[in-house]
Each structure stands twice: as C-alpha cells, then as structure tokens.
Amino acid sequence: MTEFDKRLLTIELFAWVGEDELGSGEIGLKQAIVAAGCIPMVATRLDKMDQPYIAGQMDGLALRYNTQIRLVRFVATEILKRPGDDFPYPERR
Numbered sequence: 001m002t003e004f005d006k007r008l009l010t011i012e013l014f015a016w017v018g019e020d021e022l023g024s025g026e027i028g029l030k031q032a033i034v035a036a037g038c039i040p041m042v043a044t045r046l047d048k049m050d051q052p053y054i055a056g057q058m059d060g061l062a063l064r065y066n067t068q069i070r071l072v073r074f075v076a077t078e079i080l081k082r083p084g085d086d087f088p089y090p091e092r093r
Helices: 003-008 052-065
Strands: 012-019 027-029 031-034 037-040 069-075
Touching: 012 052, 031 052, 052 069
Parallel strands: none
Antiparallel strands: 012 027, 012 069, 031 037
C-alpha cells in the first residue's frame, strides 16, 4: 500500500443521497445547481455540502417530489482498484 493509499483511507466524503424523483425506489446521489452547473453533491468537506443554498435545494426537491433525501458521511474502508490494476486490488489476492 502506497503512502497515497494510506492518506486516501483517512478521507471522508459527504454527499446528498436520496430517492429517485421518478418513483423507481432507487437511491442515488442528488444533484444541485451551482455556479459550475448541475453537479453531483459530493465533497470531502462537510461545510461545502451543508451550505444553505445547497440544503435549500435538497429541501425543495424532497418537498416537490415527496422523497427522502439525507446528507450522509461516507468513510473509505478499502481501495478496490487503481488505474492499470486488474480487479480486485492486488493486496486482496
């Protein structure tokens, strides 16, 4: 495992996750409109995802489509693949 891999395993991701607006029951990443356009709401810092204009868009989506949306923290537990590696990650063999 490289030093980069060790650092990577300490990172947390914060994401807005919720039900599909079309009623399929699928759960996935939510998107919001920001200066860069409509992008998936995932970041490595909580303060970026908890900004009022983003939280407001998520509230609006949940109310408009009557769906469940949550801000979730994900923690890395395993590195599965690096570019050029065969799957699974070599140390898992």
